[in-house]
Amino acid sequence: MSIGIIVDEPKNEKEQLFFIPVATEEVFSSYWLKASNELQLSWVPIFETGIVIEKEDMSVILRELGLVKKWIEKNVRDIDAKMDLEKRLEYILETLPKAFADENIKLYIG
Numbered sequence: 001m002s003i004g005i006i007v008d009e010p011k012n013e014k015e016q017l018f019f020i021p022v023a024t025e026e027v028f029s030s031y032w033l034k035a036s037n038e039l040q041l042s043w044v045p046i047f048e049t050g051i052v053i054e055k056e057d058m059s060v061i062l063r064e065l066g067l068v069k070k071w072i073e074k075n076v077r078d079i080d081a082k083m084d085l086e087k088r089l090e091y092i093l094e095t096l097p098k099a100f101a102d103e104n105i106k107l108y109i110g
Helices: 013-017 025-039 044-048 055-075 079-099
Strands: 002-007 020-024 051-053 107-109
Touching: 002 025, 002 079, 020 025, 020 079, 025 044, 025 055, 025 079, 044 055, 051 055, 055 079
Parallel strands: none
Antiparallel strands: 002 020, 002 107, 051 107
């Protein structure tokens, strides 16, 4: 299994095809959850079970993702894993705000 971001209740083909990969379950457990536990984050752990988010949730989610990215920079020793994680987080941080160009859109992370 893996965790990704999709449009909740897509209305057209573009929304049906929208997908932001987050992490495999193993990577999420090994890095994302470890970081979120140490940083005492509230949103990131919920990604594992799934949650619908709206535009007004985005700022706090982006802040938490930024904290996870900084944690990875400091704490992940495996260079390849670190590069993959950082690349994925940069993509999410860049792409997530664009998804909310449509005010009425809701996204599902899980």
